[in-house]
Amino acid sequence: MNIEMIRAARDRLDGHVRRTPLLNSPFLDEIAGRRVWVKPECLQHTGSFxxxxxxxxxxxxxxxxxxxxxxxxxxxxxxxxxxxxxxxxxxxxxxxxxxxxxxxxxxxxxxxxxxxxxxxxxxxxxxxxxxxxxxxxxxxxIKPFDEPLVIAGQGTCGLEIAEQAAEQGIAKADVLVCCGGGGLASGIALALEADAPGLRVRPAEPEGFDDMARSLRSGTIERNARLSGSICDAILTPQPGELTFPILRRLAGPGIVVTEDEAQHAMALAFSRLKIVAEPGGAVALAAALFHGGEIEGEDVIVTVSGGNVDAEVFRLALERFTG
Amino acid sequence: MNIEMIRAARDRLDGHVRRTPLLNSPFLDEIAGRRVWVKPECLQHTGSFxxxxxxxxxxxxxxxxxxxxxxxxxxxxxxxxxxxxxxxxxxxxxxxxxxxxxxxxxxxxxxxxxxxxxxxxxxxxxxxxxxxxxxxxxxxxIKPFDEPLVIAGQGTCGLEIAEQAAEQGIAKADVLVCCGGGGLASGIALALEADAPGLRVRPAEPEGFDDMARSLRSGTIERNARLSGSICDAILTPQPGELTFPILRRLAGPGIVVTEDEAQHAMALAFSRLKIVAEPGGAVALAAALFHGGEIEGEDVIVTVSGGNVDAEVFRLALERFTG
Incomplete structure (x- = not known):
């Protein structure tokens, strides 16, 4: 697994994948206490990275x-x-x-x-x-994350982040990535290592499913006690991948863990401030940036909104609970 | 008012405005019976064009x-x-x-x-x-639409549409534009005249506020009977502009008029299929593409989603009514 595989994937994806923009809002910056840059992969084909x-x-x-x-x-x-x-x-x-x-x-x-x-x-x-x-x-x-070709594809999102951060003059920042098995996080980490070494991936996970955060802390693969029972369905995996974990152990910073309420609140703010639809699991990195600022350093933070495939009822509930 | 003013505006906007992507979905194509391309200006700074x-x-x-x-x-x-x-x-x-x-x-x-x-x-x-x-x-x-500098700014959206259509190989299509006073529609029309003459603007309006459609039909500026009372608050204007109408009379095709229900339905589909937040007035062009296909010709149609500044309650209602 190396950067050349990601660059090769980018060539294959060229003209077929959407280059998602990098969004921001002064209202989100104010909540977070720093500039928040959002990579909305919910706008990708099929609604996720x-x-x-x-x-x-x-x-x-x-x-x-x-x-x-x-x-x-x-x-x-x-x-x-x-x-x-x-x-x-x-x-x-x-x-x-x-x-x-x-x-x-x-x-x-x-x-x-x-x-x-x-x-x-x-x-x-x-x-x-x-x-x-x-x-x-x-x-x-085609395995969902522990597959080099898949990690390489997700890594193309990291190549874009590196370019877009440079366009904004961001040389140093944490990049918070919604994390299930770690395919997106490890692909982005490899891309940033090569193209933007001042940017560092940090996985974001929901409470109760923080296997990656715990594994990074202990240095060995840890499992979740439960396999279901969170609204963050997209990113519930039993444990980090065999391929993804070593990459993240080498390159990622500490994980950030958010509550379901924080994820729902971030969904509502993505609606009102960015006009994008985030699913619960896709909102955990934004929730980390907005509500866990004390765990983050620097003037800028970059986050993925990794998907937007949410049933209308779940979305309505988030709006009902967290918009004024 | 000419294309050089739009190009000059683009130079001033460069680096400050977002180049919004061009989105599509096989699910929307199926409903419309043709390819539907969406320019989501709801993702622009401040949530609208x-x-x-x-x-x-x-x-x-x-x-x-x-x-x-x-x-x-x-x-x-x-x-x-x-x-x-x-x-x-x-x-x-x-x-x-x-x-x-x-x-x-x-x-x-x-x-x-x-x-x-x-x-x-x-x-x-x-x-x-x-x-x-x-x-x-x-x-x-700074008048909202009958002001050359404003029309020039809105026209930069048309320059992007011309480029993005060319990237997709679209040489001929109707471009449906949400229309209040006609600032966006006339700016886009001028840009397309210069850069994509096979693309033709057609204004989209809500029922009861179809002053532009009627004015284009009669050849003279017509007023709306009412000034309020539609959920499409963003595009309720008494009549076409003095500057915008002559441009659209020269360049635009017939207007398309949609119901409030169709606008709400389009909001729900933009949510589920594109993962973007459209406000009612910002969804009328998409509604026209999806539900008035008989009034449109060609294999492709391009639409603006002109804004996403909608109160959560209004959005929730649209989801409640129009998602399964």
Whole structure:
């Protein structure tokens, strides 16, 4: 896993991925006590950064290998990213999803052309189902984060951040990244190491699912006690990845952990101040910047809003609770 | 009013305005029956395209003339655009607003550093109040649309559309523009005439406030019967501008008129499919593309989402009514 793989992914993604802007608002700056710069990957194709990794992984194999199709397991965003990338390449995609994933994510994944296979988190084994289907149909498995091609795709977001920070004259800042398995965070970390060494990734996670923060602290991979039960569905993973953790251990600063209320509050502020739709898991880095300023140094902070695939009811609740 | 003024405005805006992306979604394409390309000016500074015209007008005078300050009347978005542009230039701004403007717009305008003067639409004369304050304090009036520097600023959005359409290989399409007094529509029309002659502006308006559509049909300026009473507060103007109408009469295609329900539905779809926040008046062009396809020709349609400054309650209602 190295920067050349990220630059190669950028070449493959060129013309297919959106270069998301870098947004800011004086109102957010005031809350945070410093300048807050937001990279809204909710505006990416399929509503999350996952399209970057999906496209990277689908576009890399030879056309012959690709033609048999791809398979992925996903609580939603990775599945949509892979499904849309596969559809655009004209190849079949099977997405294995938990039956309790947000309805919008299940519906969208199917509508984007993938075959959706639902499983029961409590009684069925996702990995077994996926392995069996892959073997039966000769499908290439695209893992959600512990896969070099996927990390390389997510890293293209970091190349953009490096460029955009330079345009704003930001040479030194923490870059807070919403973190599940660490694919986005590790990809961005590698990109920044090469192109913007004054910028440092710090993972942001929801309370109760702070496996990465704890793992970085202890220096060894730690697991979460629970596997579900947070509104931040997009970033609930049992533990850091085998590939992503060593990268973040080497490059990332300490993790920041936010409450669900803080994530909802950040969703409401992203609505009112940036006019973007953030899902709960996609808002944790913004929540960290706004409400955990004491854990951050410097005059600028950069955050990802990693996705916006949220059911309307969840979004309405956040607005109801946190807008005046 | 000519293209050179728009190019000069672009030079003044360079580095200060956001180049908003061009978004799309296969789900919207399916509803519309053609490819739909969305220019989300809700992501512009202050949440609407009005910042372009505001910056253009504030930046044009000499520093000496500018230093005395500026004044504008506005139901909200123009006021915020002028207020923020003035604050960034370090000059005072007075914004005259109707007391029934959305609370968010009134609050924001003040928070952006302007002095807000409220008046009662029913009993007070906005123009008199503005003229008196301008005279008393030596302020330069920045009209919301019938002002060449403002039209030039809004036209920079059209220069971007011309470039972005070319990047997507779109040589011929209707460009639906949310229309109040016609500042944005006429600026874009002039920009497209010069840089993308295959693209044609068509104003989009809410039912009951279709003065531009009727004026284009009759060839003479027509007034609206009412001056308020629509959720599309951003684009309620009594009649087309003296400067904007001749431009649109020469360059624009027929207007498209949408219902309030269609505007709300478009808000909900912009939320779920594009992850952007549109205000009712900012969603009328998208509504026209999605629900008035029979009035449009061609394989592609480009629309502006002109603003996103909507109170949370209004937004929640749109989601409640139009998401599944």
């Amino acid at each position: 996952k399209f970057r990794g999906g496209w990277s992984a689908v576009s890399a194999p030879s056309p012959e290998d690709r033609a048999r199709g791809v398979i992925a397991f996903s609580s939603g965003n990775h599945g949509q990213g892979v499904a849309f990338a596969a559809a655009r390449h004209g190849v079949p995609a099977v997405i294995v999803m938990p039956s309790d994933a947000p309805k919008m994510k299940i519906d969208n994944t199917g509508a984007l052309g993938a075959e959706v296979v639902l499983y029961d988190r409590a009684t069925e084994n996702r990995d077994e189902i996926t392995a069996r289907l892959a073997a039966e149909h000769g499908l290439t498995l | 009005k910042f372009r015209g505001g910056w253009s007008a504030v930046s044009a005078p000499s520093p000496e003339d500018r230093a005395r300050g500026v004044i504008a009347f506005s139901s909200g978005n123009h006021g915020q655009g002028v207020a923020f542009a003035a604050a960034r230039h370090g000059v005072p701004a007075v914004i005259v607003m109707p007391s029934d403007a959305p609370k968010m717009k009134i609050d924001n305008t003040g928070a952006l550093g302007a002095e807000v003067v409220l008046y009662d639409r029913a009993t007070e004369n906005r123009d008199e109040i503005t003229a008196r304050l301008a005279a008393e304090h030596g302020l330069t009036l």
